Structure formats: C-alpha cells, structure tokens
Amino acid sequence: MCRYPEVRKALPILLATRNNDITVLEALEEGSLKENNFDFSSKIMNEENAHELMDFMIGSGLSKLFTDDRVKNLVDYVLGVEVGLDTNGWKNRGGKQMETVVGVFISNAVRKNPVLEYISEATPSAIKKKFGVDLSVDKSKRRFDFAVFNRELRQLYLIETNFYNGGGSKLKAVCGEFRQLNSQLSAQNIAFLWITDGRGWRTAEYSLNEAYDELDYTANLKMLEDGFLDSIFSRN
Known part of the structure; x- marks a missing residue:
C-alpha cells in the first residue's frame, strides 16, 4: 500500500460501491457499536493507514479474491461489478x-x-x-x-x-x-x-x-x- 498508494482508489469498486468514503459498523462483544471510517480518496498514506486498509481488506473478505485465486481477470471482474451496480441486485447488499x-x-x-x-x-x-x-x-x-x-x-x-x-x-x-x-x-x-x-x-x-x-x-x-x-x- 505504501509503495503503490494509488491502488486503494480501486478498492471500493471491488466491493461493489462507488462511494470513496465507507463507514463500517463493528458490533463489539459488550453490546456496543464501533464506527470505523475509511477514506479511499485521501492522498495521505503512511504505515498506519496501510495497516488499516489491510485490516479492511481482510475483514471485508476482499483479500480472498486475490489469495484464493477467485479472480482470473480483474478487468472482467470490475466490469461485472459495474454492470451489477446498475441493476436492482445490489440494493440491499448490506x-x-x-x-x-x-x-x-x-x-x-x-x-x-x-x-x-x-x-x-x-x-x-x-x-x-x-x-x-x-x-x-x-x-x-x-x-x-x-x-x-x-x-x-x-x-x-x-x-x-x-x-x-x-x-x-x-x-x-x-x-x-x-x-x-x-x-x-x-x-x-x-x-x-x-x-x-x-x-x-x-x-x-x-x-x-x-x-x-x-x-x-x-x-x-x-x-x-x-x-x-x-x-x-x-x-x-
């Protein structure tokens, strides 16, 4: 991430959203909610941000797209996501x-x-x-x-x-x-x-x-x- 910070701009579309500002709610065991905000448009990248983005990729399951060889052609995958975003199939993906x-x-x-x-x-x-x-x-x-x-x-x-x-x-x-x-x-x-x-x-x-x-x-x-x-x- 630190070496190629521009990569993070592509992460939202891989998760089927066009929003560059994503908030993730985490339910904690004691019965409270933790709000984690990820700004994919920010130009600031350091080691701390890189670790946060890696945690995001792992938590969202995005990392498995690459580690488990689930995506053979990234361009075709993104094209399919773009088409899906324009249909009703993604309305309640949360x-x-x-x-x-x-x-x-x-x-x-x-x-x-x-x-x-x-x-x-x-x-x-x-x-x-x-x-x-x-x-x-x-x-x-x-x-x-x-x-x-x-x-x-x-x-x-x-x-x-x-x-x-x-x-x-x-x-x-x-x-x-x-x-x-x-x-x-x-x-x-x-x-x-x-x-x-x-x-x-x-x-x-x-x-x-x-x-x-x-x-x-x-x-x-x-x-x-x-x-x-x-x-x-x-x-x-």
Missing part, C-alpha cells in the same frame, strides 16, 4: 451484515437472561422443534432472521432485520408486508420485532412512521446499543 450485527446484540441479551433462548434462520418447523410453539404464517417458506423465546413468560419474539443504503419502492413495500405480518402474529400472541437502519429510509419516512405506529416493536441500531432488547425480552 442486509447480511446487518443480520450479523443484530445477532451480536441478541446473543448478548440472551446470555444475560437465563430464561431466554434463541435460534437464527427460524422457520416454523424449527420454531416448533426448539420451542414447542405452533406458528401460522402467510408464506409456507417464511424464514425469520431470529426467534427468541422467554421460557418463563412463554412468549415468542420473531425478528426481521434489514439495512437500506438507497431508496425506492422496495422500502414502502416491505413496510406494508411487515404491517400485515405483525397483524397475523399478534393474533397468535406472538411478538414481532423489526430492526432496520440505513440512509435509504430518509426517502420513505412516511411509510416507516406508519409501520412504527402499527408494529409491536420497531428499532434501529442505536436503540439496540441503548439496551432496547433487554427491556423488550423481559416484558410480559
């Missing part, structure tokens, strides 16, 4: 990372409360097997990101997470879908939590406010950092 971050908060909340247990990728059959709760949902293949069960209260909490960098009709559609889902679950005495974040919501604030008013629980990452889950999972 969703999996969001799920990982939320998973840390859920794991911490469960660890602190002996009457709680949880599973991820929770299907109706997995929920029945783990918690003994029958669940009727709108889609036969519905999979919730997380399911948390309070054994003392006999209360099931189903959780969906997502993160939106950009706006669009998808945001309004998911609000409507989750409002309907919340109604179905409430009729079965099952609590629904929607944890969402991202600057994309600035373009759909009205739809988000409607969902906030109707859903059992709606939260963002800051609320999780402030202990939102601890209070919800203990509520009768």
